[in-house]
Amino acid sequence: MSDIVTKLDNTEEPLLRLEDLSIDYRIRNGYLSAVSDVNFTMNRGEIVALVGESGCGKSTIAFTIMRLLMDGNEKIGGKILFKGEDLNKIPVRDMEKMRGKHIGMIFQNPLDSLNPVYRTGSQVEEAILLDGLSHKEAWERVINLYKDVRIPDAEKRVNSYPHELSGGMRQRVMIAMMLSRTPELLIADEPTTALDVTIEAQILQILKDLKTQYNTAILMITHNFGLVAEVADRIAVMYAGNIVEQGNVFDVFAAPSHPYTRLLMRALPRKTKHEGRLETIDGNVPRITEKKPGCRFANRCPLAKEICFTENPPVLTVSHDHTFSCHFAEEASKL
Amino acid sequence: MSNANVNAPVPAIEISGLKKYFPLTSGAFNAKKGSVKAVDDINLTINKGEIIGLAGESGSGKTTLARVILNLTPATGGQVLMNGQDISKLHGRELKAVRRSIATVFQDPASNLNPRLNVLSSIMRPMILHGVPKAEAVEKAQEAMKLVKMDERYLYSYPHQLSGGQLQRIAIARALVLRPDIMVLDEPTSALDISVQAQILNLLLDLQEQFGLTYLVITHDLNVLRYISDRIAVMYLGKLMEFGPTETISSNPLHPYTRGLMAASPILDPTLRSQKKELMGGETGSLINLPKGCRFAARCPHATDRCREELPKDYHVDALHQVSCFMYDK
Numbered sequence: 001m002s003d004i005v006t007k008l009d010n011t012e013e014p015l016l017r018l019e020d021l022s023i024d025y026r027i028r029n030g031y032l033s034a035v036s037d038v039n040f041t042m043n044r045g046e047i048v049a050l051v052g053e054s055g056c057g058k059s060t061i062a063f064t065i066m067r068l069l070m071d072g073n074e075k076i077g078g079k080i081l082f083k084g085e086d087l088n089k090i091p092v093r094d095m096e097k098m099r100g101k102h103i104g105m106i107f108q109n110p111l112d113s114l115n116p117v118y119r120t121g122s123q124v125e126e127a128i129l130l131d132g133l134s135h136k137e138a139w140e141r142v143i144n145l146y147k148d149v150r151i152p153d154a155e156k157r158v159n160s161y162p163h164e165l166s167g168g169m170r171q172r173v174m175i176a177m178m179l180s181r182t183p184e185l186l187i188a189d190e191p192t193t194a195l196d197v198t199i200e201a202q203i204l205q206i207l208k209d210l211k212t213q214y215n216t217a218i219l220m221i222t223h224n225f226g227l228v229a230e231v232a233d234r235i236a237v238m239y240a241g242n243i244v245e246q247g248n249v250f251d252v253f254a255a256p257s258h259p260y261t262r263l264l265m266r267a268l269p270r271k272t273k274h275e276g277r278l279e280t281i282d283g284n285v286p287r288i289t290e291k292k293p294g295c296r297f298a299n300r301c302p303l304a305k306e307i308c309f310t311e312n313p314p315v316l317t318v319s320h321d322h323t324f325s326c327h328f329a330e331e332a333s334k335l
Numbered sequence: 336m337s338n339a340n341v342n343a344p345v346p347a348i349e350i351s352g353l354k355k356y357f358p359l360t361s362g363a364f365n366a367k368k369g370s371v372k373a374v375d376d377i378n379l380t381i382n383k384g385e386i387i388g389l390a391g392e393s394g395s396g397k398t399t400l401a402r403v404i405l406n407l408t409p410a411t412g413g414q415v416l417m418n419g420q421d422i423s424k425l426h427g428r429e430l431k432a433v434r435r436s437i438a439t440v441f442q443d444p445a446s447n448l449n450p451r452l453n454v455l456s457s458i459m460r461p462m463i464l465h466g467v468p469k470a471e472a473v474e475k476a477q478e479a480m481k482l483v484k485m486d487e488r489y490l491y492s493y494p495h496q497l498s499g500g501q502l503q504r505i506a507i508a509r510a511l512v513l514r515p516d517i518m519v520l521d522e523p524t525s526a527l528d529i530s531v532q533a534q535i536l537n538l539l540l541d542l543q544e545q546f547g548l549t550y551l552v553i554t555h556d557l558n559v560l561r562y563i564s565d566r567i568a569v570m571y572l573g574k575l576m577e578f579g580p581t582e583t584i585s586s587n588p589l590h591p592y593t594r595g596l597m598a599a600s601p602i603l604d605p606t607l608r609s610q611k612k613e614l615m616g617g618e619t620g621s622l623i624n625l626p627k628g629c630r631f632a633a634r635c636p637h638a639t640d641r642c643r644e645e646l647p648k649d650y651h652v653d654a655l656h657q658v659s660c661f662m663y664d665k
Binding site (some may be wrong): 053054166168169196197198199200201202205223224225226227228229230231232249250253254263264267268269270271272273277278279280281284 | 392393498528529530531532533534536537540555557558559561562563581582595596598599600601602603604605606607608614615616618619
């Protein structure tokens with residue numbers, strides 16, 4: 001397992017493939033099913049948005065891919081195939097090499113990820129030095145990276161401490177740090193939630209450019225459908241640990257097919273109050289401690305019949321790149 | 336969109352020349368170095384039964400403006416008339432009476448309620464402070480729970496037992512118990528999920544119609560503003576940039592800043608993503624070193640020498656629409 005890079009160079013395989021991924025957290029008396037039966041693929045250079053409301057398991061998936069769930073209180077089933085290699089099986093040392101070099105991650109609050117007592121440039125340089133460059137080369141590369149993420153006055157800003165930068169600039173530093181080693185996959189967990197819309201738009205533009213420039217695939221974890229509509233190529237909608245619908249972003253927005261997606265899209269404030277009230281979804285997300293067959297949305301679904309509570313819904317195909325899971329596809333299309 | 340109260344507007348809040356400067360001091364003797372002009376010379380009239388949306392980036396002074404309106408912090412200059420009365424000049428009983436007519440709901444419902452008090456006590460607190468007898472207060476609390484469509488049994492719950500949406504409903508119930516006519520809502524849905532946000536927005540609109548309330552809604556989410564407001568006011572670095580009817584502001588914004596803000600706001604439709612234009616560069620400037628001229632000049636694609644030298648006034652393009660930009664100085 002020493003020569004991981006050559007072994008992974010299999011371009012036939014999609015960049016990331018989650019196969020029947022299940023993640024359970026151990027709780028006081030049993031397990032809480034956070035993610036269940038997730039099947040999902042991502043190709044190189046693709047921006048995929050994993051969308052859902054709080055508690056749906058989207059961040060759990062991101063942390064599991066990076067193997068950052070560390071307290072041993074979780075049970076992971078299924079496969080996380082990154083270029084054909086199961087990340088859940090490889091030794092910890094290989095996983096350490098994977099992080100940063102092959103898979104990068106940025107978080108919601110960049111201040112949590114930056115060390116307050118070092119200059120931001122040095123922190124970015126640290127990542128580059130891992131690749132065995134000299135200090136002079138590395139520093140030059142840092143300045144270029146700062147320019148890539150459009151930090152004005154890059155030559156001066158590399159000497160700034162985190163507290164001297166605004167939220168948008170700090171997030172750029174994080175992106176620069178991730179880019180420094182040109183990972184094939186960048187996981188962005190709510191990267192713009194803490195930022196103003198104008199800054200958010202700038203960060204999104206940078207991410208889009210990076211995708212074009214470096215062919216980086218970006219897995220964007222978000223609850224914001226606006227972001228998805230702006231940048232994603234594909235979307236996967238999560239509900240209570242399941243992916244209920246996924247596909248090409250244009251198809252899913254044009255023809256949302258799962259009852260949850262359909263209702264959620266109508267809950268978005270896309271109109272004015274004069275055009276009527278927003279759609280709401282009654283009830284609450286269930287806490288699933290006991291795995292049994294059935295659709296997890298059934299208790300809130302206006303179409304639910306008995307079968308929804310007893311049998312897993314089939315995966316239905318709308319078009320070649322658009323699927324959803326539901327027992328009542330026809331009724332759902334009229335919902 | 337015609338609206339009964341637009342035809343015969345009665346002002347609920349009249350703000351004229353309102354200023355709030357925070358002093359900047361340094362050294363052991365607090366020598367005055369200058370001031371942070373968080374709210375600078377704002378003129379704005381909110382009519383009865385109207386929903387005004389206040390938009391702007393962080394640090395634009397939205398929340399400070401709300402705090403000054405509520406008289407939670409004294410204004411440096413200018414005045415706020417609440418139903419015709421200048422609240423900064425009121426004292427004692429009169430001030431209390433006006434305070435009763437204004438209610439607030441803040442962003443984070445969890446930090447809004449005392450974790451050690453049950454919901455009933457939290458809802459009763461403002462009534463007790465305003466001298467409502469206890470038995471009546473309990474009754475009113477039960478009524479308020481009905482208004483926000485929550486079961487009465489939640490009156491005996493504690494905040495940590497409730498979800499974000501439920502907590503926000505309780506914050507609204509508490510705001511309603513004294514039957515205010517004006518409500519200031521500071522980011523009422525920012526902490527909520529989409530489906531819960533929709534429930535809260537619907538509830539706020541129902542209550543507004545039922546009681547003819549006047550709302551001042553502060554949020555950075557332009558989609559929410561567009562949905563809920565009758566008129567939108569846009570702030571930038573303490574100044575009002577543009578103020579006008581929602582339809583006009585969203586379909587034909589005039590101020591370059593409003594245009595930039597609209598262009599930056601995600602449109603919730605992937606087929607429109609290529610239509611982007613005028614993406615604003617730069618970041619919100621600092622309130623400490625304010626430029627001499629227009630606050631937005633440094634980021635404005637249309638800035639001229641005049642913009643950098645002179646401060647634009649509020650120019651009226653029509654009776655309801657004002658813009659603070661020299662392009663509309665005619």
